[in-house]
Amino acid sequence: MVKLTWTNKKDPNPQDLKKYNLDVFKQFEIYSFRANKVQEKYQNSDHWNNKLYWGDNLDVLYYLLNNFDNKIDLIYIDPPFFSGVNYKIKIEEHDKSYDSIAYYDHWNRDLDSYLQMLYERIKIIKDLLSNTGLIFIHADWHANHYIRLIIDEIFGENRFVNNIIWYYYNKYSAGKKNLPRAHDTILVYSKTKNYTFNELRIPRKKPRKQLKREMVNGVLKNVKDEHGHVIYRIVSDKKLDDVWKIPCMQPASKEWVGFPTQKHHELLERIIKIGSNEGDIVADFFCGSGTSLLMAEKLKRRWVGCDISEYSIYLTRNRILNYQKQTQNYYPFEILTNLNTERRSIIESGFFQKEFSIKRKK
Ligand SMILES: C[S@@+](CC[C@H](N)C(=O)[O-])C[C@H]1O[C@@H](n2cnc3c(N)ncnc32)[C@H](O)[C@@H]1O
Structure with a gap:
């Protein structure tokens, strides 16, 4: 089998798991109203709280192995892409505004450490994924060719399910000496052969006349009437294939929250519908x-999220709370972190309860 290698490639160390006893991540906020109409599977999962972890996902993944080994039904990850950019934002608070960094993706051009970062995390993620689960890994041209080899190694090349092309036709791309770059890739892998996969259908631009066909002894045949004439039907939808034409989020969109690489909710809606059912656990580390957690909430999945950036936790918390307020449907969720001095002072400053807006900065 072909394997990708890099300087200092190493597997995660199982000994590290021992560091993570169940007390490391402390809850610092909980929203625990019970929903009025809680879906059945939700009700049966006693005292389940959706979970948002604030911290390095390597710590969180090790920690989750204590309880979630083989338990997560669908995992979507949208890691930094090795873009060479640190994503800047502008914070506007009542009477002041200041610049900050939403997240770092520079790596000082050190591809080895980028690949190592992904490799060790995806290895642990595989252990968390249930045997019927699917993983969706989002990347773009910067590193998707390396990432595919890494996932082949971890999951097995025969566990490849799809290479989805997300074609975002509305993003400006200069492309002076190359074609404008207008797509990302989302690699889909399963852990076993028996994975959840819900077929999706999308509307056609125009309804279409199509021959009515049926399977006879494993062969697809035209259906005929009693006079031997083929029968037509009008179809107004079609099976979703692996090229998805969905726009890029733009500041004018009503769902835009100012996060520089915010993904479109429709993209996540499709992913969650394909790979999970109501009450299943969806995770995004x-x-x-x-975006994925909000869509999981809307589609009545349970969810586990994680991010290292306080701005991400701020936005995710607010998006979920706003949605709950709008719908009056309150699924309990908690925010947890492994407290250090910096995080403690951010929490104590009331950061998460403040009102401010976030704008992308070029
Ligand atoms: C491409 S963005 C995700 C965008 C997201 N899908 C959305 O719709 O808004 C990547 C995120 O990964 C987070 N991240 C990077 N390294 C991380 C780490 N080691 N642990 C946890 N989060 C990390 C960044 O803070 C950033 O928010």
């Missing part, structure tokens, strides 16, 4: 502004 690089959750950014929380």
Whole structure:
């Protein structure tokens, strides 16, 4: 089998798991109203709280192995892409504004450490994924060719399910000596052959006349009427294939929250519908502004999220709370972190309860 290698490639160390006893991540906020109409599976999962972890996902992943080994039904990750950019934001608070960094993706051009970062995390993620689960890994041209080899190694090349192309036709790309770059890739892998996969259908631009066909002894045949004439039907939808034409989020969009690489909710809606059912656990360990978690909440999945950036936790928390307020449907969720001095002072400054807006800065 072909394997990718890099300087200092190493596997995660199982000994590290021992450091993470169940007390490391402390809850610092909990929203625990019970929903009025809680979906059945939710009700049966006694005292389940959705979970948002603030911290390095390597710590969180090790920690989750204590309880979530083989338990997560769908994992979506949208890690930094090795873009060479640190994503800047502008914070506007009542009477002041200041610049900050939403997250770092520079790596000083050190591809080895970027690949090592992903490799060790995806290895642990595999242990968390249930045997019927799917993982969706989002990347772009900067590193997707390396990432595919890494996932082949971890999951097995025969566990490849799809290479989804997200074609975002509305993003400006200069492309002076190359074609404008207008797509990301989302690699889909399973852990076993028996994975959850819900087929999706999307509307056609125009309804279409199509021959009515049926399977006869494993062969697809035209259906005929009693006079031997083929039968037509009008179809207004079609099976979703692996090229998805969905726009990029733009500041004018009503769902835009200012996070520099916020993904479109429709993209996440499709992913969650394909790979999970109501009550299943969906996880995103690089959750950014929380798009996947919000969609999981809307689609009545349980969820576990994580991000290292306080701005991500701020936005995710607010998006979930706003949605709950709008719908009056309160699924309990908690925010947890492994407290250090910096995080303690951010929490004590009331950062998460403050009102401010976040704007992307070029
Ligand atoms: C591409 S963004 C995710 C965007 C997200 N899908 C959305 O719709 O907003 C990548 C995120 O990964 C987070 N991240 C990077 N390294 C991390 C780490 N070691 N642990 C946890 N989060 C990390 C960044 O803070 C950033 O929010």
